[in-house]
Amino acid sequence: MRKPVIAGNWKMYKTLGEAKEFALQLKELQVDSTKVDAVICAPALFLDQLVQATKGSFISIGAQTMHEEKEGAFTGEVSGHQLKDLGVDYVVIGHSERRQYFNETDESVNKKVKSAFENSLTPIICVGETLEQREQNETETIVSNQVMAAIEGLTEEQLIQSIIAYEPIWAIGTGKTATADDANDVCQAIRETILDGFGEEVASKVRIQYGGSVKPENIEELLSKEHIDGALVGGASLQADSFVKLLEAGANA
């Protein structure tokens, strides 16, 4: 049985004060961390304070991207080495917004994933198709190719530790969720891609999230599906009460 992992992606929302207030609210709540992994992926500028504010709690902190080099003249960037030094444990890599607005490619995603492991960070690797690709029945091919490119050269152990987030681009922030069955079908196709390359034992252990307009009202059905092991959540992770409902659904899945 794979342990569900619920990750909030705050994107470019919240001030430091709001982030600290959120952490305080969460700390007062009980979530059974043996049953669900809880992650907040926050803007880089207050990762440090959030790591300190959530120390000893059930919450882990993640970044939303990273540079693949350890250090260098890369203005505005943050490296995996720097993230680990802060006490960050997770990093989102290859989010469709990064691919669309910041020119991330399958190749750079693969480099970042490898660098994440070199720095003992758990990568949340995002893949997903556009609406046009879905309408042309290309979803599984596109997504499988993205997965293969992202995990190229990883060891079995690294792949087992990786989290893959299937996020259909047309479902992000739009209120349109893939049906639970459609999401499960694509997550199954991702697992089969891993199975082809790495075998049954590895494929059965990799956690695959769904992301795209996940909210308290639809998460239970999504998590009831065989191949969906958690969620990467944008909008519904911004309020503590909503995020806790998502975690409770994860713990009860």
Ligand SMILES: O=C[C@H](O)COP(=O)(O)O
């Ligand atoms: O990383 C999260 C996804 O982009 C989903 O965002 P959303 O839950 O606001 O649709």
